[in-house]
Amino acid sequence: MKKITFIFLLLLSVHAVGQTSDDAFKEPLKNVISRIRERYQVAIRYPEELVKDRFVTYAGWRFTPDAEKTMANIFASQDITFVKEGDRKYKLQAYQYHLKTPEEGKLQLDYFATLYNDLRGWEKRKAVLKKEILSALRLQPLPVKPASAPITTPVRKMNGYTVQNIAIETLPGLYVCGSVYRPVNAKGKLPVILNPDGHFDKGRYRADSQYRCAMLARMGAIAMDYDLFAWGESLLQFKTADHRRAIAQSIQALNGMRILDYLLSLRDSDPSRVAITGGSGGGSQTMLLSAIDDRFTLSVSVVMLSSYHSGGCPCESGMGTHLCGGGTNNVEIAAMSAPKPQLVISDGKDWTQNVPQTEFPFLQKIYGFYGRSELAENAHFPGEGHDYGLSKRLAMYRFIAGNFHLDLKKIGDANGKIDETPVTIETEAAQYVFGEKGEKLPANAIRSFADLEKIFTRYTTQ
Known part of the structure; x- marks a missing residue:
């Protein structure tokens, strides 16, 4: 009996010790936040669901004399980050893998500078990045490529250009829709310009998207804009929520390459003049496609280049492309286009606000390895925000016209000023390929994300 009692007490003691090491220093996150507020005299706001049922172990050991260091120690353990909203005021939010601080972004660029200091070193790094990015995308x-012919609508004639809607099968049963803009009465070989859409409301149906494609066509180029995955007519095949799945990044990259395959198959396309330009998420696609597809000869990324922001959507970074090469960012990815002409358009009210001081000098350094620093340009609009507005489009028109030898006079008014008023802004329905209710969607079209996953896996593991 004494032996049994001893064993029982021993087990109880072990259990108590276990509880002491694991539970005695465990307390609700809300309580810890209250202590932070009181000790450092700061205001902290947060959505209730972010902290509900969360606990911190060893919170007291995480406190330091510095408020922000303390918050970093505690909230990092919960996958929570904080942003400063004013003097001694903070907001908590869920950890965002795509977002660093500007200081962290600059430190990463400084680190990259230690990896290569000449063309040979950079080319070695670039080769590694390209290989690993394509692998990460599973491409x-x-x-x-499916053997099906593109599905097209009748051509619509406008002032100096035409428009035709088109759907291209990029994997069996997977379609990407867009509109092809062409110049009227053009002769000879024509430049090709892809216009991937970003996360702006209405996507390719927006006026600014129509303006830039029509104006590029009036200048003498073949321009095409097209839907994001699970946006626009892609919603006939998928749900809106499917856009925020990691594989969206791979599908969008594949869509861009397949579209370029088609445009370059046109007998009047010029493979020596191939450009891509997009804003926001379209800017992410611009940088990525220019980096992995050597057929692009010019790029214009708009309101997206940043050393500390890699895109707030899985369709921009969900496949882990920014983990390649031991860790990279959009500045290195954009630099992979060197020494091809590249215009970076930035503004003062989003994550591109530091481009003139931080990101662009790094980009120019890479171009300098080739002796072609002048081929990288930055158009910065400090008083503007996150859009592909008129001033940004004007900068793009001039850059493409200068490098592709197009005639700006074709889009100018009587005083020589670039004028977009001749462009016809069409309704959303006018730009559909598959009809107003999707009644013309092909019979073989995929109807669920689960089916897409199966087909993508089948065709990318052969």
């Missing part, structure tokens, strides 16, 4: 090798 190495590219899946076999």
Whole structure:
């Protein structure tokens, strides 16, 4: 009996010790936040669901004399970050893998500078990045291209250009829709310009998207804008929520390559003049596609280049492309286009606000390895915000016209000023390929994300 009692007491003691080491220093996150507020005299706000049922272990050991260091120690353990909203005021939010601080972004660029200091070193780094990015996207090798012909609508004639809606099958049963803008009465070989859409309301149906494609066509180029995955007519096949799945990044990259395959198959397209330009999420696609597809000869990324922001959507970074090469960012990815002409358009009210001081000098340094620093340009609009507005479009028109030898006079008014008023802004329905209710969607079209996953896996693992 004494032996049994001893064993029982021993087990109880072990259990108590276990509780002391694991539970005695465990307290609700809300209580810890209250202590932070009181000790450092700061205001902290947060959505209730962010902290509900969360606990911190060893919170007291995480406190330091510095308020922000303390908050970093505690909230990092909960996958929570904080942003400063004013003097001694903070907001908590869920950890965002795509977002660093500007200081952290600059430190990463400084680190990259230690990896290469000449063309040979950079080319070695670039080769590693390209290989690993394609692998991360599961596009190495590219899946076999469907043999189907594009689906097109009748051509619509406008003032100096035409428009035709088109759907291209990029994987069996997967379609990407867009509109092709062409110049009227053009002769000879024509430049090709892709216009991937960003996360702006209405996507490719927006006026600013129509303006830039129509104006590029009036200048003498073949321009095409097209839907994001699970946006626009892609919603006939998928749900809105499917856009925020990681594989969206791979699908959008594949869509861009397949579109370029088609445009370059046109007998009047010029493979020596191939450009891509997009804003926001379209800017992410611009940088990525320019980096991994050597057929692009010019790029214009708009309101997206940043050393500390890699895109707030899985369609921009969900496949882990920014983990390649031991860690990279959009500045290195954009630099992979060097020494091809590149215009970076930035503004003063989003994550591109530091481009003139931080990101662009790094980009120019890479171009300098080739002796072609002048081929990288930055148009910065400090008083503007996150859009692909008129001033940004004007900068793009001039850059493309200068590098592709297009005639700006074709889009100018009597005084030589660039004038967008001749462009016809069409209704959303006018730009559909598959009809107003999707009644013309092909019979083989995928109807669920689960089916897409199966097909993508099948065709990317052959």
